[in-house]
Amino acid sequence: MLNKNIRLCLLSLMLFLLSCDGDAAKSTDGTTQSNSISEAKQVEGEESVNVMIRIANRSTVKMNNIVIQFPNKTERYSRIAPGEVTEYRQVTEAYRYAPVEVSINGEVRRMIATDYVGEEQLSSGNYTYALTFDPNQSSLNGLGFQLERDK
Numbered sequence: 001m002l003n004k005n006i007r008l009c010l011l012s013l014m015l016f017l018l019s020c021d022g023d024a025a026k027s028t029d030g031t032t033q034s035n036s037i038s039e040a041k042q043v044e045g046e047e048s049v050n051v052m053i054r055i056a057n058r059s060t061v062k063m064n065n066i067v068i069q070f071p072n073k074t075e076r077y078s079r080i081a082p083g084e085v086t087e088y089r090q091v092t093e094a095y096r097y098a099p100v101e102v103s104i105n106g107e108v109r110r111m112i113a114t115d116y117v118g119e120e121q122l123s124s125g126n127y128t129y130a131l132t133f134d135p136n137q138s139s140l141n142g143l144g145f146q147l148e149r150d151k
Helices: 002-019 035-048
Strands: 025-026 032-034 049-057 061-069 074-082 090-091 100-104 107-111 125-133 145-149
Touching: 049 061, 049 074, 061 125, 100 145, 107 125, 107 145
Parallel strands: 049 125
Antiparallel strands: 025 032, 049 090, 061 074, 061 100, 100 107, 125 145
């Protein structure tokens, strides 16, 4: 009988422990605090990413009203002369390409990126999105886009 009671107590204790939520704990002020190691690593990784991106106009024409759409923010540049490179700007999430809108000779041209499926986020570092324009190129409205990793 004692053996049966011990088994019953152990079984009850195991069920109780399994029913507890190990990923979150209530603090005394009623807020939920994460105890998940994977969540801590993700937050830690997000804070340590330092992606700096600048835009280069590698064409022979002036580019106006440039809009680069990153997943978390939009960066706007009023004008980039031929051969000019902007200052770096920090972004929290970027990929090897991005949707771009630019006005060239009064005509708005766009490069569309619908998603980033299968793409890896850029790691910390300095990058240049090099834009080109070739009026004889029919694809992508004559726009060209290349990612360069800077030193």
